[in-house]
Amino acid sequence: MKSDYLKNVLLGDSRKFEFYLEGNEPKVKESVISFKYRGQNGWKGISQKICVEEYNSLCMGISTIVTGGDMDKIPVAHEFCDFLLYGKGSVLVDGLEEIKVEEGEYMNFKEKVVRSSNNESDDIIVGIWFQKAGPSYKFSEEE
Amino acid sequence: MSSINEELIKKYGEEFKIFLNNSKSSTFKFENGVIKNEEKEVKLFLRDQPGWEKVWQKIFTTDDKGMSIGLSIVEPGGGGETEEVQNDFIDFILYGNGKLTVEGVDEYEIKAGDFLHIKKGIKRGFRNTGDGLFISLYGIGTVPSYKK
Numbered sequence: 001m002k003s004d005y006l007k008n009v010l011l012g013d014s015r016k017f018e019f020y021l022e023g024n025e026p027k028v029k030e031s032v033i034s035f036k037y038r039g040q041n042g043w044k045g046i047s048q049k050i051c052v053e054e055y056n057s058l059c060m061g062i063s064t065i066v067t068g069g070d071m072d073k074i075p076v077a078h079e080f081c082d083f084l085l086y087g088k089g090s091v092l093v094d095g096l097e098e099i100k101v102e103e104g105e106y107m108n109f110k111e112k113v114v115r116s117s118n119n120e121s122d123d124i125i126v127g128i129w130f131q132k133a134g135p136s137y138k139f140s141e142e143e
Numbered sequence: 144m145s146s147i148n149e150e151l152i153k154k155y156g157e158e159f160k161i162f163l164n165n166s167k168s169s170t171f172k173f174e175n176g177v178i179k180n181e182e183k184e185v186k187l188f189l190r191d192q193p194g195w196e197k198v199w200q201k202i203f204t205t206d207d208k209g210m211s212i213g214l215s216i217v218e219p220g221g222g223g224e225t226e227e228v229q230n231d232f233i234d235f236i237l238y239g240n241g242k243l244t245v246e247g248v249d250e251y252e253i254k255a256g257d258f259l260h261i262k263k264g265i266k267r268g269f270r271n272t273g274d275g276l277f278i279s280l281y282g283i284g285t286v287p288s289y290k291k
Contacts, residue, residue, distance in 0.1 A: 009237070009255040017253075019245055020262040026246045033258060051233055051258035060233040060258065060282050081203060081212040083280055085161070085237070093171050095178035104161030106168035106185055106203040106212070113171045113178065128235060130212050130282025 006086060010062055010126050011035055016051055035064075036139045045069025045119070056134030063127050065089065065119040075112045077136035080129050082107040087125035092116045148187055151199070151216075155276055162216050162237075162278055163187060168203050181206070187216075190223075192289055197221025197271075208286045217241070217277040222270035232283040234259040239277035244268040 018029040035049045046069055050061035062085075065071075073094065088102035094114040101107065109115060119125045145153075151163045166185040171178065190198045198221055202213035217239075225247045236257045243251045243259070246266050253259065253269075261267060271277035 005238070005255075012256060014235075014256050014258050016258040016260065017251065018260040018262075019265050019267070021264050026249065026265060028245070028249075028251070051235070051260060053231065053233070053260060058231060058233055058260075058282065058284060060235060062235070079205070079210065081205065081210055081282065083166075083203075083212060083214070091169075091171075093178060093180070096171075096180055099169065099180065101169070104164060104166050106166050108168065108170040108172075108203070108205050110170070110172040112173070115171065128237075128280055130210070130233065132210055132284045 006124070006126065010085070011064065014049060014051070018054075035062075038063075038137060038139070040137050042072025042074065043070070046071060050135050052134055058130070058132055059134055060128065060130045061135070063129065065117065065125040065127075067119055067122055067124070069119045069125075071116050073114050073116045075114050076109045077111070078131045078133040079111045080109055080131035082109070082127050082129040085126045085128055087119065087123050088121055089117060089119045089125045092118065147189075151187075159216075159276060159278075162201070162214055162276075163199075166201060166203075170206060172206075190215075190289060194224035194226065195222070198223060202287055204286050210282070210284055211286055212280060212282045213287060215279050215281065217269075217271040219271055219274055219276075221277075223268055225266050225268035227266045228261050228263055229288045230283055230285050231260070231262050232281050234261070234279050234281040237278040237280060239271060239275055240273040241277045242270045242272050244270075 014033045038046045045066040052059040091099045170181040197218035199216040204211040
């Protein structure tokens with residue numbers, strides 16, 4: 001299941017359906033969300049697709065980290081929750097010993113925690129996360 | 144005697160064990176200026192409220208109850224009857240096919256790979272229309288309306 005699953009479901013384009021009320025009338029907006037490489041300074045090997053609420057009050061994203069991928073030790077901008085969907089790696093938090101994590105685990109990072117996530121395995125890592133804010137990083141058109 | 148987790152894994156297959164097993168959670172936070180990692184176990188439970196059937200969930204809520212993410216695992220034929228959504232949430236369909244009913248009238252076929260953003264006030268119901276499990280992960284900016 002996993003290779004097809006990753007390829008088609010997690011890494012492919014996603015349909016986004018937004019259901020809302022206009023007056024008392026239900027409406028739906030449909031759009032498509034694609035994966036983009038996160039070319040942020042200090043980050044490497046990380047791609048994301050993110051579903052953002054129109055007023056930036058909520059967002060959910062899927063992130064992949066390829067082998068050797070890493071993110072710089074930048075403080076967490078908005079508290080978020082994460083569920084590790086595939087693979088294993090490690091989390092480095094300033095002031096704590098390295099923590100090994102693997103698929104099926106939940107994580108909660110409070111604001112300002114300084115952390116980095118590494119993929120030391122020979123396979124991809126996929127996580128799905130949620131926060132009560134819009135994304136802290138804006139993808140450019142080139143990405 | 145086997146646990147409910149083991150029974151479900153036996154029924155649906157080892158590839159679903161990350162969803163059907165209980166999960167570890169780690170919370171990284173500052174406490175009195177010191178960084179800490181608080182570990183807990185998140186348990187799978189049957190959401191046995193009226194109108195819901197064959198829906199298993201595994202919900203992680205932050206310690207200040209400001210945010211939750213939860214896995215919903217719906218067995219074939221299972222689902223939830225139409226009810227009003229109390230808080231905006233975002234859902235990502237991880238596995239399977241289903242049907243979403245909005246305001247008791249409009250029906251949408253939903254499938255693995257879809258993001259759903261459902262706003263407060265919408266009345267929605269859902270059903271697993273496939274032969275296998277229907278699995279999604281949702282995020283909500285509070286605690287879920289249902290408490291185990």
